[in-house]
Amino acid sequence: MSGQPNPSADPAVTPEIEAAIDRAAAATARGELVVYPTETVYGLGADALDPAAVERVFETKGRNRSKPLSLGVASVDAALAHTQPTDIEEACLRRFLPGPVTVIVARDESVPDALTAGRDRVGIRIPDHPIALALLSETGPLTATSANRSGTGSVRRLEDLDEGIRDRVAVAIDGGETDGVESTVVEPATGTVHRRGANADAVEAWLESER
Template identity: 65%
Template sequence: MSDDVQRAAAAIRRGEAVVYPTETVYGMGADATNADAVERVFDIKGRDRDNPLSAGFPDVDAALELVEVDDREEAFMRRFLPGPVTVVVERRDSLPDALVAGKDRIGVRIPDHELALALFRASGTPVTATSANRSGTGSITHPSQLSDEIREAVAVVLDGGTTPGTESTVVDPGRGVVHRRGAMADDIEAWLDEHDDDA
């Protein structure tokens, strides 16, 4: 798959969008630091601009270069990432307003999926982490489910076979808030309860 990963990474660096597998569902990736590329993802998905996108990174250390975290938030990230979790933390200004609808916080995604991580490493930039479906339609667990509209709009589709289909849990560990229950939600809530005094 390395040739396909390199093609997809090159497309991301050119400002194009690609589709890639994760340990939850298929995602749509573009350069998360490029406002035009981010806008393209919103257009392809038909997504409301007020609904922020998450950013994918190859590891926690790479994410920490572009977000601000306290000790509790970093401890949470190192416990649950890589994994099926979107961690909401404060962003730095190097991430464009378009990505986060002008908000101060961003969802960080580090999938526990080697193909996704290989893509993120090869791209050399944070990559948008949003599901590869038109807004309002079901998540994609296999490339065969991609709409013609999305397939034609993206530069590369990385085929990793069938994904499990369980959405990631979205959590703000600094505030102790679970925004969306998904994979590993019970473990996450137990960790938040256990570390409640750290907040």
């Protein structure tokens, strides 16, 4: 996209990683699952706009269907193609993303109920990681959820990926060890921080300044 940095130009996106991204993109286009690194933990990705693919994520994680998944995209502009944020929601998106923050905004009809557990809002995640951004630039929206079985610890190294998950994914991209701190989840419309994680103090200070 014009004016946007090219994540594939980052030194972390080696030819080997680029080939893995291409394989992962092809896999998600077929409705399959992939694992990818972010600046927080490893994520489990599938086409976020395909209800059947989203269902495979729930099955693989053993996650309760009443718990929504987030929408991973490569840029705020990409998020705006699938959401209807208010002014304060868009301001929050542009202030903290890319980064380890999940911003809950109003979704549009392109986002399936399967992803949001029927809610009219969706969490937006734009990872501040060159490999994740390069993948999302190629695939479009993917599920943004940790690559672990529900109730178990998040995965910081690919070698720690649960075998049950490894057996169900088509491609796992190795980006080395991640920081391991989960993203902060914020809902600007209500001024609520649903989960304190990375950058939580900055998010709370921004919310206070917007009152």
